[in-house]
Amino acid sequence: MQKQPNRILVINPASTSTKIGVFDNDILIMEKTIHHSIEDLGEYTSIAGQHIFRRNSILEALDEEGMNVSKLAAVCGRGGLLRPIEGGTYAVNDEMMKDLRKGYSGQHASNLGGIIAFEIADGLNIPSFIVDPVVVDEMAPIARISGFSLIERKSIFHALNQKAVARRYAKKIGRAYEDVSLIVAHMGSGITIGVHQAGRVIDVNNGLHGDGPFSPERAGTVPAGDLVELCFSGQYSRHDIMKKLVRQGGLFAYLETNDVVKVERRISKGDKRAELIYQAMAYQVAREIGAASAVLKGRVDAIILTGGLAHGKGFVEAITERVSWIADVEIQPGENELQALAEGAARILNGEEQAKTYTFSL
Ligand SMILES: Nc1ncnc2c1ncn2[C@@H]1O[C@H](COP(=O)(O)OP(=O)(O)O)[C@@H](O)[C@H]1O
Numbered sequence: 001m002q003k004q005p006n007r008i009l010v011i012n013p014a015s016t017s018t019k020i021g022v023f024d025n026d027i028l029i030m031e032k033t034i035h036h037s038i039e040d041l042g043e044y045t046s047i048a049g050q051h052i053f054r055r056n057s058i059l060e061a062l063d064e065e066g067m068n069v070s071k072l073a074a075v076c077g078r079g080g081l082l083r084p085i086e087g088g089t090y091a092v093n094d095e096m097m098k099d100l101r102k103g104y105s106g107q108h109a110s111n112l113g114g115i116i117a118f119e120i121a122d123g124l125n126i127p128s129f130i131v132d133p134v135v136v137d138e139m140a141p142i143a144r145i146s147g148f149s150l151i152e153r154k155s156i157f158h159a160l161n162q163k164a165v166a167r168r169y170a171k172k173i174g175r176a177y178e179d180v181s182l183i184v185a186h187m188g189s190g191i192t193i194g195v196h197q198a199g200r201v202i203d204v205n206n207g208l209h210g211d212g213p214f215s216p217e218r219a220g221t222v223p224a225g226d227l228v229e230l231c232f233s234g235q236y237s238r239h240d241i242m243k244k245l246v247r248q249g250g251l252f253a254y255l256e257t258n259d260v261v262k263v264e265r266r267i268s269k270g271d272k273r274a275e276l277i278y279q280a281m282a283y284q285v286a287r288e289i290g291a292a293s294a295v296l297k298g299r300v301d302a303i304i305l306t307g308g309l310a311h312g313k314g315f316v317e318a319i320t321e322r323v324s325w326i327a328d329v330e331i332q333p334g335e336n337e338l339q340a341l342a343e344g345a346a347r348i349l350n351g352e353e354q355a356k357t358y359t360f361s362l
């Protein structure tokens with residue numbers, strides 16, 4: 001008799017929406033984006049506080065789609081700003097729940113992924129997982145040195161999509177992920193450029209509140225001395241400065257939108273300032289890719305451009321003309337995070353891998 005496939009619910013919470021998918025192993029059978037209004041989310045003072053509201057929205061959506069939750073074999077969520085850990089699939093445990101609720105390394109909607117996965121799975125007596133959270137840290141010791149001895153460089157990036165596209169590219173060329181050297185640029189609300197070598201991301205910018213190119217929302221690397229002067233000018237609170245660095249920095253600060261489609265429309269109507277800022281963002285991405293190629297001593301199998309901005313033809317061209325001398329440029333627009341979550345959970349349920357344990361009590 002043929003074995004029943006494992007049915008997996010996957011959950012990817014973003015700032016104003018929750019994307020869900022139901023898979024039989026790694027085959028998608030249902031996908032939905034649940035949009036949350038600013039008014040609905042505005043009722044909560046913290047991201048973790050939104051868990052019941054978002055969980056109920058997910059259960060309602062599953063019900064509307066005729067999905068019977070009692071058939072689920074596991075629930076898998078995108079995880080969150082935990083302590084730094086190596087890549088892989090982790091079982092959600094109490095220690096992880098504590099750190100997700102607190103936002104150990106900061107606040108991001110992905111903190112809700114593991115929390116909601118655990119809550120739904122616990123009620124059904126099935127396992128819950130997270131896969132390649134944003135705190136995956138495989139950085140080489142040399143990459144951690146910032147040059148300011150009180151601050152270490154941190155690995156906070158789009159690990160889930162970066163690893164998924166890198167694995168997919170390796171498979172396409174008939175090699176193992178562990179055998180290729182790649183530069184992956186994930187370009188969404190934040191932009192992260194990862195150096196993938198021997199199956200590990202040995203260097204990457206902290207795309208949340210660290211360094212790297214500016215992005216639709218993030219300021220990226222800023223001149224340090226000038227930033228210090230602003231912080232102590234008395235004009236801005238800590239909250240104001242963080243907002244200007246993380247959510248309302250970069251493109252948003254210059255053009256009052258984080259939507260690159262709108263910016264492209266403005267450029268096509270002759271808006272020269274919009275054109276300059278758009279080109280500057282592409283220039284900074286290309287510059288970071290150049291730096292990443294030096295990490296690999298020029299031995300780069302491919303450069304992969306992915307994330308929402310990789311849909312933008314002009315943006316991709318502006319980067320490609322500066323970096324195509326390094327290696328082939330492969331475009332994988334958008335993100336396949338739901339698929340990557342399902343594949344990570346399926347590898348455990350099918351016995352191909354063992355779930356890793358999140359523990360720091362030693
Ligand atoms: N077809 C497109 N052309 C250019 N930019 C696009 C296109 N589609 C989406 N984008 C831009 O991609 C960015 C969002 O990327 P996305 O990967 O969805 O972000 P997030 O990190 O929030 O998941 C937005 O600035 C959006 O305007």
Ligand SMILES: CCCC(=O)OP(=O)(O)O
Nearest residue numbers: 156157188189190207208
């Ligand atoms: C860098 C970690 C995650 C991140 O930046 O996500 P968004 O692009 O969705 O803001």
